[in-house]
Amino acid sequence: MFGADILKIRKRFAPLLFAFFMALTMSFFMSMVLTAINIGFVENFVALWLRAFSVAFVVAFPLAMIVAPIIRRLVQRLTEDRLY
Structure with a gap:
């Protein structure tokens, strides 16, 4: 039986993997919507x-x-942790 660890990727590749899946998802749906709107x-x-x-x-x-990375820094500057 295969364990889930076989498919895992090292943590150091997390930013690359995040960008890949974000770009894949956004370009998939945005291209579909814009193609439908245009033609x-x-x-x-x-x-x-x-x-x-x-x-x-x-x-x-x-x-x-x-x-x-630029957006991450912007979000860090615009947000703060508050203890209420």
């Missing part, structure tokens, strides 16, 4: 959407790697 649900919608998705992901993944 509607035409006969070859899926092919056009998957092409848009592939382009969007290629842009989104490196962008997420660059922007994520």
Whole structure:
């Protein structure tokens, strides 16, 4: 029987994995929505959407790697822990 530990990735890759899945998810749904808005649900919608998705992901993944640390620092500056 296989344990869950076999599929685990080292913690040091967590930022890369986070950016990958965030970019994958966002580019998947955003490309679908924008393709539907721009051309509607035409006969070859899926092919056009998957092409848009592939382009969007290629842009989104490196962008997420660059922007994520900046956004993290911004959020840290805008938030604080308060003891009530």
